[in-house]
Amino acid sequence: MNASDHPSCHILPARVGLARGTGLVDAWQLAALLGQLPASVLLEVGCGQFGQFTGAHIPGAAYLDTSELEHAPLFNRIDDAALLALLLRCGIDCGTTVILYGRNTLAAARAAHLMLYAGVADVRLLDGGFAHWCAAGMPCAGGSGRAFTPVHAFGAALPLCPQFMTSLDDARSNSGALVSVRTRSEYSGASSGYSYIAARGDIAGARWGRAGREGDVNSMSEYQHGDARMRPAAVIERMWDGAGIVRGQPAIFYCGTGWRASLAFFYAWLMGWEQISVYDGGWFEWSLDPANPVIVRINDAVAA
Numbered sequence: 001m002n003a004s005d006h007p008s009c010h011i012l013p014a015r016v017g018l019a020r021g022t023g024l025v026d027a028w029q030l031a032a033l034l035g036q037l038p039a040s041v042l043l044e045v046g047c048g049q050f051g052q053f054t055g056a057h058i059p060g061a062a063y064l065d066t067s068e069l070e071h072a073p074l075f076n077r078i079d080d081a082a083l084l085a086l087l088l089r090c091g092i093d094c095g096t097t098v099i100l101y102g103r104n105t106l107a108a109a110r111a112a113h114l115m116l117y118a119g120v121a122d123v124r125l126l127d128g129g130f131a132h133w134c135a136a137g138m139p140c141a142g143g144s145g146r147a148f149t150p151v152h153a154f155g156a157a158l159p160l161c162p163q164f165m166t167s168l169d170d171a172r173s174n175s176g177a178l179v180s181v182r183t184r185s186e187y188s189g190a191s192s193g194y195s196y197i198a199a200r201g202d203i204a205g206a207r208w209g210r211a212g213r214e215g216d217v218n219s220m221s222e223y224q225h226g227d228a229r230m231r232p233a234a235v236i237e238r239m240w241d242g243a244g245i246v247r248g249q250p251a252i253f254y255c256g257t258g259w260r261a262s263l264a265f266f267y268a269w270l271m272g273w274e275q276i277s278v279y280d281g282g283w284f285e286w287s288l289d290p291a292n293p294v295i296v297r298i299n300d301a302v303a304a
Contacts, residue, residue: 024270030101037097041097042099044062047065057145061145062146063144069086076257095121096120096151097122100126113262119159132227179206179207179243179264182255188297202297205293210239220260256282
């Protein structure tokens with residue numbers, strides 16, 4: 001293979017039109033970065049997947065479980081003090097380059113959003129996650145992974161980007177900017193989407209940002225190719241534009257509990273969108289208060 005034929009020498013379709021294109025890396029770019037960034041942390045983010053991590057992971061990675069980022073019963077994010085303590089324990093300050101990946105890209109996106117909210121300036125996501133790394137024929141390591149080297153200060157007052165997070169009260173007053181990153185059946189009220197969420201319907205006034213395959217809250221097939229790599233930015237923006245979700249206007253992404261919304265947010269951030277945030281509580285939190293306006297669209301026409 002000539003050097004010019006190597007995949008890392010070409011602009012990949014997903015990166016065309018990305019204002020923050022360095023935030024999305026492929027396996028070859030990540031391999032080139034490993035060991036070259038003096039202040040970097042590589043994290044595999046998973047949900048109860050440490051056993052899989054010890055079997056095989058990207059060399060130099062440490063493991064972070066989503067149980068450290070969110071808590072039951074609503075799976076809302078941890079508070080700012082706990083987030084600060086976690087970042088410091090992981091050796092992350094506001095100037096650290098953090099590269100995230102997962103066996104489920106949504107888990108990594110959940111961490112990416114929280115780190116951007118905290119104020120980590122250089123957050124990058126492995127496009128396609130661990131499966132892409134393996135498919136590219138890259139080496140893997142076993143064992144418990146890299147040990148964290150804690151730092152003692154974040155270097156700024158956390159959060160540096162509070163505008164990236166929307167509370168329940170703010171969601172109530174900005175319902176016209178809400179973007180439902182849920183399947184058609186969830187958005188219409190035919191299904192709640194989750195075994196532990198009883199209520200069906202969606203937030204009145206929200207626009208449909210779409211998500212993925214029916215019955216699979218881990219699917220973002222409207223946003224990703226079959227290998228979980230990002231679809232071209234123009235494709236995603238056309239999808240949003242058809243629902244009245246327009247660049248330059250506020251967009252507050254939410255889903256059931258935050259994971260899918262975090263990926264939509266991260267892609268919008270890569271595209272250079274401003275006035276974007278995540279309503280962390282999502283449908284789960286909203287649906288618990290009968291005073292919150294809800295709409296069921298089962299009998300309405302929802303664009304396919």
